[in-house]
């Protein structure tokens with residue numbers, strides 16, 4: 001964060017994504033450009049470190065260090081405690097992923113994350129609009145933010161008992177390629193809710209408590225709310241218009257068989273293999289596997 005040489009320009013992203021996919025795409029059994037469960041992906045950026053001079057198809061030592069920090073997420077330097085999860089490898093190139101959110105098109109200060117950071121800490125925590133994100137103390141400043149604005153902004157209380165008792169149900173999805181909110185945080189929250197609601201029961205009992213109350217669906221290759229390289233139209237009302245919502249050509253939930261959609265705006269037809277899993281039906285893919293598989297992956301966490 002302090003070393004200008006650590007900035008990763010967008011022209012490096014194709015080489016990074018290629019290397020990440022080479023390491024992880026096939027882990028789910030299908031080489032399709034999607035990593036179904038990025039938690040199984042242990043991509044080491046040092047495998048593409050430049051051996052000689054800097055070039056667009058390799059990364060420098062400083063950039064390797066930066067990549068490792070982006071993938072692992074910020075930690076408290078004093079306690080080692082995770083502040084927030086890192087981003088997952090395999091879908092770095094898309095404009096609305098890393099270029100827009102994380103690295104910036106021509107400089108790191110253009111990144112939306114930097115601008116959010118400056119606005120939140122500068123305006124709301126320190127009340128100093130000249131504050132710059134590079135000065136952040138990951139120990140004291142984060143604690144101060146939690147103390148000062150956390151009660152207003154934090155949405156991490158896992159006690160959903162009152163909501164559940166009132167008949168509430170929660171359907172949540174998160175794109176694995178989200179460059180804004182690290183997707184692993186949703187899984188962490190889900191597990192915290194499981195613990196808060198189920199007490200000391202067995203893992204099976206604990207999950208059955210949530211069965212018809214809270215479902216979390218992790219969508220491979222989907223960016224922040226939508227977009228990126230995976231199938232992102234599944235009744236989530238983000239990119240689908242209301243007319244498209246009930247159109248099998250645009251909504252995977254309406255398509256039982258080959259999963260396809262038209263890329264919004266371009267009219268280009270293409271198909272994706274949901275979750276990277278081949279269906280037993282051969283070249284046909286079961287849309288439901290997107291959800292059942294993702295949910296099942298979460299359930300496996302505690303076993």
Ligand SMILES: [Ca+2]
Pocket residue numbers: 024025026027028029030031032033034035036275276
């Ligand atoms: Ca795959």
